[in-house]
Amino acid sequence: MERTPFADLDGQPREMTAMLLAALDEMGRHPEIRRVRRTALESFRPRPGWQVLDAGSGTGEVARSLAAAVGPSGGVIALDYSAATVAAALERHDGSNVRYTAGDVSAIDLPAGSVDGVWCERVLQHVDDADLAIAEMVRVTRPGGRLCLIDTDWSSLAFDGVPPGLARTVVADMHGRLTPRQVDMGRTLRRRLVGKGLKDVYATPVTCVFGTPASAAVVLPMVNPMVPEHVWTTAPGVREKWLSHVDEAGARSDFLAVLTIWAVTGNVV
């Protein structure tokens, strides 16, 4: 299986890691990602006093907002596999009640039942065994606590305003570099939580709409001209042709991309 750069941020060339971390910051500012997070938060409902684990916390923006939600009597553990990412999160720390730590979501270094809730956003598509990671999240959550899983359904990705055949080639290129599990992760989350015996599993698909190439490029690598050419596996010339059609659609104001991201919550029994 090909591993995504987010599966091993520390193993990337330094400039690539810096670019991906900057991309995480930018995604956190994107109105559609913020809408996904608001939707997930309404379902997660962290309470004052809760101890929350942010599993795969990236640069820590969500961990800091969860710390505000649980208040001074609660706290957040922001766990990420990548030392460079934990360092970047520490640089962004604002004094809120967050403890940043390096670790693997598939082997969480916390006692059973030690947290009230786990938030895990756009991480499971990057791990080798999502069910093992979910089992770990269930283990560390007390009975009655909640899980909130957020992930992308790359198979939902669609474009308009660009030649349909070319769009199909570009989407197929991306799907070809992912495993079926990575392509479909978002829609599988509900089944995975039901399978782990969680109750009141609630799944919300949030379809993100990108009306300009610049807006899409924040979330969709194939629209981002900064993504290096060597990442593409299409025939020579396809990337350039595609990006020029994307630009033209942007200039005509009829570019459109849609992508569904799922937010799924459930109660641990």
Ligand SMILES: C[S@@+](CC[C@H](N)C(=O)[O-])C[C@H]1O[C@@H](n2cnc3c(N)ncnc32)[C@H](O)[C@@H]1O
């Ligand atoms: C796409 S980023 C999402 C980060 C953050 N949750 C957000 O929404 O901004 C995926 C993150 O998962 C982390 N990650 C990947 N595999 C991991 C693992 N096995 N254990 C912990 N973190 C992991 C990466 O280092 C990266 O920071």
